[in-house]
Amino acid sequence: MKVLVSHDVDHVGFYEHVCDGIAVKFFCRSFFELVTARISFGTLWQRIWRSYKNSWNNINSICDFDSKNGIPSTFFVGVANGLGMSYALDDAVRIIEVIQKLGFEVGVHGIAFDDPLLIQKEHDNFSIASGMSDFGVRLHYLRLSSKTKTLLKRAGYLYDATEIGPTGPLIQEGLVELPVTIMDGRLIERRPFGIQVSDFQTLMNRTKRAIESAEDSGVNYISILFHDRYFSAEFPFWKRWYTETVSLLKSEGHEFVSHRDTARSIMGQKKIIYEHTLS
Numbered sequence: 001m002k003v004l005v006s007h008d009v010d011h012v013g014f015y016e017h018v019c020d021g022i023a024v025k026f027f028c029r030s031f032f033e034l035v036t037a038r039i040s041f042g043t044l045w046q047r048i049w050r051s052y053k054n055s056w057n058n059i060n061s062i063c064d065f066d067s068k069n070g071i072p073s074t075f076f077v078g079v080a081n082g083l084g085m086s087y088a089l090d091d092a093v094r095i096i097e098v099i100q101k102l103g104f105e106v107g108v109h110g111i112a113f114d115d116p117l118l119i120q121k122e123h124d125n126f127s128i129a130s131g132m133s134d135f136g137v138r139l140h141y142l143r144l145s146s147k148t149k150t151l152l153k154r155a156g157y158l159y160d161a162t163e164i165g166p167t168g169p170l171i172q173e174g175l176v177e178l179p180v181t182i183m184d185g186r187l188i189e190r191r192p193f194g195i196q197v198s199d200f201q202t203l204m205n206r207t208k209r210a211i212e213s214a215e216d217s218g219v220n221y222i223s224i225l226f227h228d229r230y231f232s233a234e235f236p237f238w239k240r241w242y243t244e245t246v247s248l249l250k251s252e253g254h255e256f257v258s259h260r261d262t263a264r265s266i267m268g269q270k271k272i273i274y275e276h277t278l279s
Contacts, residue, residue, distance in 0.1 A: 001215060002257045003249055004178060004223040005073040006161060007062060008109050008138065009095060011229055012087040013054040022084045023051070029194060038196045039237075046233045059095060062231040063102040069246055072258035075099045075228070076109035076138045076161070079125040080118070083140055085111065093129045105260055106130055107161070108137040114145040116154070123155040136178070136259055138162050149173035159263035161223070168219040169266050176263040182210050182245075183225040188238055196237055207245055211252075221262070222254070 017023040030047050033039045050056065059075070066073045077099070078085045079092050099106050108126045112118030127133055136159035137152060144162055150173045152160050159176035164186075170177050187206055190197055197203055214222045224245065230238035249256075 001219070001254050002221045002262070003254045004161075004221060004257060004259055004262060005066070005071050005246075006107075006138070006180075006223070006225050006259065007073055007075050007228045008140075008225065009057060009059070009075055009077045009228055010085055010109070010140075011056040012091045012095060014051040014056050015054050016086040016088070016091075017056075017084070020084060020086050022086070026051075032193070033196055036195070036198075038198050043234065043236060050232070050234055056229060057095070058228045058231040059098055060102070062228045063099065063104055065231070065243070065246075067103065069250065069256075071246065071256045072105065072261075074105040074107055074136075074161075074259040076107045077126075078109040078111065078140065079129060080111040080122050082111040085109070085140055089125065089129075096126075096130050100130065105135075105258055106132075107135045107259065108157075110137045110139045113139050113143045113148045114151070116151050119151050120155045123157060127156075134158050134260065136161055136176075136263060142180075149175050149177075158267075159259060161259060166214055166217060166219060168221045169262060171266065176266050178221075178223060178259055178262060180225045181214055181219075181222045182207065184227060184230065184238060184241070188241060200237065200240065203241060204244060204248075207241070208248065211249070222249075224249075 014023060030044055034044050077092050077096055078087065079089055096106050108122055110122050112122055126135065137157045138161040142162050142164055149160065153173055153175040157175065159178055161178045161180065163177055163179040164183060165179050166181060167179050187203060188197055189195065211222060226242045231242065232239065
Protein backbone atom coordinates (compact mmCIF):
# COMPACT_ATOMS: atom_id res chain seq x y z
CA MET A 1 0.00 0.00 0.00
CA LYS A 2 0.89 3.65 -0.32
CA VAL A 3 1.16 5.48 3.00
CA LEU A 4 0.26 9.14 3.60
CA VAL A 5 1.65 10.72 6.78
CA SER A 6 0.53 14.07 8.19
CA HIS A 7 1.07 16.18 11.29
CA ASP A 8 -1.43 18.76 12.58
CA VAL A 9 0.26 21.76 14.21
CA ASP A 10 -2.21 22.57 17.00
CA HIS A 11 0.24 24.42 19.26
CA VAL A 12 3.37 26.54 19.01
CA GLY A 13 3.98 27.54 22.64
CA PHE A 14 2.50 27.20 26.12
CA TYR A 15 1.77 30.86 26.80
CA GLU A 16 -0.72 31.17 23.93
CA HIS A 17 -3.01 28.95 26.06
CA VAL A 18 -2.97 30.86 29.34
CA CYS A 19 -6.43 32.31 28.70
CA ASP A 20 -8.16 29.61 26.63
CA GLY A 21 -8.36 26.77 29.17
CA ILE A 22 -6.01 24.40 27.34
CA ALA A 23 -3.17 24.89 29.84
CA VAL A 24 -5.40 24.06 32.83
CA LYS A 25 -6.81 20.96 31.14
CA PHE A 26 -3.32 19.85 30.17
CA PHE A 27 -1.96 19.92 33.71
CA CYS A 28 -5.08 18.31 35.20
CA ARG A 29 -4.73 15.50 32.66
CA SER A 30 -0.99 15.18 33.37
CA PHE A 31 -1.41 14.86 37.13
CA PHE A 32 -4.19 12.30 36.69
CA GLU A 33 -1.93 10.27 34.37
CA LEU A 34 0.81 10.47 37.01
CA VAL A 35 -1.34 9.18 39.89
CA THR A 36 -2.69 6.37 37.71
CA ALA A 37 0.87 5.35 36.76
CA ARG A 38 0.46 6.14 33.06
CA ILE A 39 3.41 8.54 33.14
CA SER A 40 6.49 8.89 35.36
CA PHE A 41 7.70 11.82 37.47
CA GLY A 42 10.35 12.36 34.83
CA THR A 43 7.73 12.72 32.12
CA LEU A 44 5.71 15.14 34.26
CA TRP A 45 8.84 17.21 34.84
CA GLN A 46 9.46 17.33 31.08
CA ARG A 47 5.93 18.69 30.60
CA ILE A 48 6.42 21.36 33.29
CA TRP A 49 9.87 22.35 32.01
CA ARG A 50 8.87 22.63 28.35
CA SER A 51 5.78 24.63 29.29
CA TYR A 52 8.00 27.03 31.22
CA LYS A 53 10.28 27.24 28.16
CA ASN A 54 7.19 27.97 26.00
CA SER A 55 7.99 25.08 23.69
CA TRP A 56 4.92 23.12 22.69
CA ASN A 57 5.85 22.13 19.15
CA ASN A 58 8.39 19.63 17.83
CA ILE A 59 8.66 20.64 14.18
CA ASN A 60 12.43 20.27 13.84
CA SER A 61 12.73 16.90 15.58
CA ILE A 62 9.85 15.24 13.75
CA CYS A 63 11.08 16.62 10.41
CA ASP A 64 14.46 15.11 11.18
CA PHE A 65 12.89 11.72 11.95
CA ASP A 66 10.66 11.76 8.88
CA SER A 67 13.53 12.82 6.63
CA LYS A 68 15.76 9.99 7.86
CA ASN A 69 12.95 7.51 7.23
CA GLY A 70 12.06 8.78 3.75
CA ILE A 71 8.64 10.08 4.75
CA PRO A 72 7.35 13.03 2.65
CA SER A 73 4.94 14.12 5.38
CA THR A 74 2.56 17.07 5.25
CA PHE A 75 2.12 19.59 8.07
CA PHE A 76 -1.26 21.29 8.45
CA VAL A 77 -0.78 24.74 10.00
CA GLY A 78 -3.52 27.06 11.26
CA VAL A 79 -3.95 30.64 10.07
CA ALA A 80 -7.02 31.34 12.22
CA ASN A 81 -7.93 30.75 15.86
CA GLY A 82 -10.58 28.61 17.53
CA LEU A 83 -11.23 25.42 19.51
CA GLY A 84 -7.95 25.62 21.41
CA MET A 85 -5.79 26.57 18.43
CA SER A 86 -4.56 29.95 19.62
CA TYR A 87 -1.21 30.82 18.08
CA ALA A 88 -0.80 34.10 16.22
CA LEU A 89 -0.66 34.45 12.45
CA ASP A 90 2.95 35.66 12.73
CA ASP A 91 3.83 32.39 14.49
CA ALA A 92 2.06 30.44 11.76
CA VAL A 93 4.08 32.25 9.08
CA ARG A 94 7.31 31.43 10.92
CA ILE A 95 6.37 27.76 11.33
CA ILE A 96 5.43 27.49 7.65
CA GLU A 97 8.80 28.93 6.64
CA VAL A 98 10.66 26.47 8.90
CA ILE A 99 8.76 23.47 7.51
CA GLN A 100 9.30 24.52 3.90
CA LYS A 101 13.03 25.12 4.46
CA LEU A 102 13.28 21.61 5.88
CA GLY A 103 11.78 20.28 2.64
CA PHE A 104 8.27 19.30 3.72
CA GLU A 105 4.81 20.13 2.44
CA VAL A 106 2.37 22.40 4.23
CA GLY A 107 -1.38 22.75 4.15
CA VAL A 108 -4.09 24.61 6.07
CA HIS A 109 -5.36 23.40 9.44
CA GLY A 110 -8.70 25.11 8.99
CA ILE A 111 -11.10 26.50 11.55
CA ALA A 112 -13.97 27.65 9.31
CA PHE A 113 -16.04 24.81 7.87
CA ASP A 114 -19.42 26.31 6.92
CA ASP A 115 -18.77 30.04 6.39
CA PRO A 116 -17.69 30.74 2.79
CA LEU A 117 -16.07 34.10 3.59
CA LEU A 118 -13.99 32.75 6.47
CA ILE A 119 -12.99 29.65 4.48
CA GLN A 120 -11.81 31.87 1.64
CA LYS A 121 -9.95 34.14 4.06
CA GLU A 122 -8.02 31.20 5.55
CA HIS A 123 -7.13 29.92 2.09
CA ASP A 124 -5.91 33.32 0.92
CA ASN A 125 -3.97 34.08 4.12
CA PHE A 126 -2.21 30.74 3.85
CA SER A 127 -1.44 31.29 0.17
CA ILE A 128 0.23 34.60 1.02
CA ALA A 129 2.12 33.11 3.98
CA SER A 130 3.38 30.07 2.08
CA GLY A 131 3.81 31.54 -1.39
CA MET A 132 1.78 28.60 -2.72
CA SER A 133 -1.38 28.32 -4.78
CA ASP A 134 -1.66 24.52 -4.86
CA PHE A 135 -2.32 23.04 -1.41
CA GLY A 136 -4.83 21.17 0.72
CA VAL A 137 -6.69 21.51 3.99
CA ARG A 138 -7.67 19.56 7.07
CA LEU A 139 -10.37 21.00 9.32
CA HIS A 140 -9.53 21.28 13.00
CA TYR A 141 -11.37 18.63 15.04
CA LEU A 142 -12.39 17.10 11.70
CA ARG A 143 -15.48 19.31 11.51
CA LEU A 144 -17.67 19.04 8.40
CA SER A 145 -21.10 20.16 7.25
CA SER A 146 -23.13 19.17 4.21
CA LYS A 147 -21.71 22.13 2.27
CA THR A 148 -18.08 22.04 3.45
CA LYS A 149 -16.64 20.20 0.43
CA THR A 150 -18.30 22.54 -2.05
CA LEU A 151 -17.01 25.59 -0.15
CA LEU A 152 -13.48 24.19 0.07
CA LYS A 153 -13.42 23.49 -3.65
CA ARG A 154 -14.75 26.96 -4.41
CA ALA A 155 -12.07 28.52 -2.21
CA GLY A 156 -9.38 26.90 -4.35
CA TYR A 157 -8.12 23.95 -2.32
CA LEU A 158 -6.51 21.03 -4.19
CA TYR A 159 -7.58 18.40 -1.65
CA ASP A 160 -9.23 17.86 1.72
CA ALA A 161 -7.88 15.49 4.39
CA THR A 162 -10.66 15.84 6.97
CA GLU A 163 -12.69 12.66 6.52
CA ILE A 164 -11.79 9.73 8.76
CA GLY A 165 -12.45 6.13 7.80
CA PRO A 166 -11.16 3.05 5.97
CA THR A 167 -11.83 4.28 2.43
CA GLY A 168 -9.09 5.27 0.01
CA PRO A 169 -8.72 8.54 -1.94
CA LEU A 170 -11.79 9.67 -3.84
CA ILE A 171 -13.30 12.77 -5.43
CA GLN A 172 -16.26 14.50 -3.75
CA GLU A 173 -17.85 17.67 -5.07
CA GLY A 174 -14.91 18.01 -7.46
CA LEU A 175 -12.45 17.93 -4.55
CA VAL A 176 -9.91 15.18 -3.90
CA GLU A 177 -10.57 13.60 -0.51
CA LEU A 178 -7.69 11.88 1.31
CA PRO A 179 -9.31 10.22 4.35
CA VAL A 180 -7.44 9.61 7.60
CA THR A 181 -7.19 5.89 8.36
CA ILE A 182 -5.33 5.94 11.69
CA MET A 183 -5.30 8.94 14.05
CA ASP A 184 -3.07 9.02 17.13
CA GLY A 185 -5.61 10.37 19.60
CA ARG A 186 -8.36 7.96 18.62
CA LEU A 187 -6.09 5.05 19.47
CA ILE A 188 -4.08 6.39 22.41
CA GLU A 189 -6.59 8.52 24.33
CA ARG A 190 -9.35 7.08 26.46
CA ARG A 191 -12.60 9.05 26.36
CA PRO A 192 -14.10 11.24 27.70
CA PHE A 193 -11.10 13.01 29.29
CA GLY A 194 -8.36 12.05 26.83
CA ILE A 195 -6.35 10.02 29.35
CA GLN A 196 -3.54 7.98 27.83
CA VAL A 197 -4.11 4.19 27.58
CA SER A 198 -1.70 2.07 29.58
CA ASP A 199 -0.96 -1.10 27.59
CA PHE A 200 1.44 -0.47 24.70
CA GLN A 201 1.23 -3.97 23.22
CA THR A 202 -2.57 -3.75 23.02
CA LEU A 203 -2.17 -0.40 21.29
CA MET A 204 0.20 -1.84 18.69
CA ASN A 205 -2.10 -4.82 18.13
CA ARG A 206 -4.96 -2.42 17.38
CA THR A 207 -2.69 -0.51 14.99
CA LYS A 208 -1.69 -3.71 13.17
CA ARG A 209 -5.33 -4.75 12.85
CA ALA A 210 -6.22 -1.36 11.32
CA ILE A 211 -3.43 -1.73 8.75
CA GLU A 212 -4.41 -5.32 7.96
CA SER A 213 -8.06 -4.35 7.67
CA ALA A 214 -7.18 -1.70 5.07
CA GLU A 215 -5.12 -4.26 3.12
CA ASP A 216 -7.88 -6.89 3.26
CA SER A 217 -10.48 -4.41 2.01
CA GLY A 218 -8.40 -3.71 -1.10
CA VAL A 219 -7.73 -0.06 -0.26
CA ASN A 220 -4.46 0.98 -1.89
CA TYR A 221 -3.77 3.84 0.51
CA ILE A 222 -3.51 4.25 4.26
CA SER A 223 -3.24 7.63 6.00
CA ILE A 224 -1.56 8.18 9.39
CA LEU A 225 -2.21 11.35 11.41
CA PHE A 226 0.26 12.08 14.22
CA HIS A 227 0.40 15.47 15.96
CA ASP A 228 3.91 16.92 16.19
CA ARG A 229 3.17 17.98 19.80
CA TYR A 230 3.61 14.38 20.91
CA PHE A 231 7.03 13.75 19.35
CA SER A 232 9.01 14.54 22.50
CA ALA A 233 10.13 13.33 25.92
CA GLU A 234 6.88 14.80 27.29
CA PHE A 235 4.96 12.01 25.58
CA PRO A 236 7.27 8.96 25.35
CA PHE A 237 4.32 6.57 24.95
CA TRP A 238 2.98 8.55 21.96
CA LYS A 239 6.40 9.03 20.38
CA ARG A 240 7.15 5.32 20.69
CA TRP A 241 3.84 4.49 19.01
CA TYR A 242 4.66 6.72 16.04
CA THR A 243 8.22 5.43 15.59
CA GLU A 244 7.18 1.78 15.88
CA THR A 245 4.26 2.26 13.51
CA VAL A 246 6.63 3.76 10.94
CA SER A 247 9.05 0.85 11.47
CA LEU A 248 6.18 -1.62 11.02
CA LEU A 249 5.04 -0.02 7.76
CA LYS A 250 8.61 0.10 6.43
CA SER A 251 9.28 -3.53 7.36
CA GLU A 252 6.18 -4.59 5.41
CA GLY A 253 7.40 -2.77 2.31
CA HIS A 254 4.75 -0.05 2.09
CA GLU A 255 5.57 3.08 0.08
CA PHE A 256 5.40 6.54 1.68
CA VAL A 257 3.90 9.21 -0.59
CA SER A 258 2.92 12.86 -0.20
CA HIS A 259 -0.58 14.31 -0.01
CA ARG A 260 -0.08 16.81 -2.81
CA ASP A 261 1.44 14.31 -5.25
CA THR A 262 -1.36 11.87 -4.51
CA ALA A 263 -4.05 14.51 -5.06
CA ARG A 264 -2.44 15.65 -8.31
CA SER A 265 -2.24 12.05 -9.50
CA ILE A 266 -5.92 11.42 -8.76
CA MET A 267 -6.97 14.61 -10.55
CA GLY A 268 -4.78 13.60 -13.50
CA GLN A 269 -6.43 10.19 -13.65
CA LYS A 270 -9.85 11.86 -13.64
CA LYS A 271 -8.78 14.07 -16.57
CA ILE A 272 -7.52 11.04 -18.53
CA ILE A 273 -10.80 9.17 -17.96
CA TYR A 274 -12.80 12.26 -18.97
CA GLU A 275 -10.79 12.79 -22.17
CA HIS A 276 -11.06 9.09 -23.02
CA THR A 277 -14.85 9.25 -22.56
CA LEU A 278 -15.08 12.22 -24.91
CA SER A 279 -13.04 10.47 -27.56
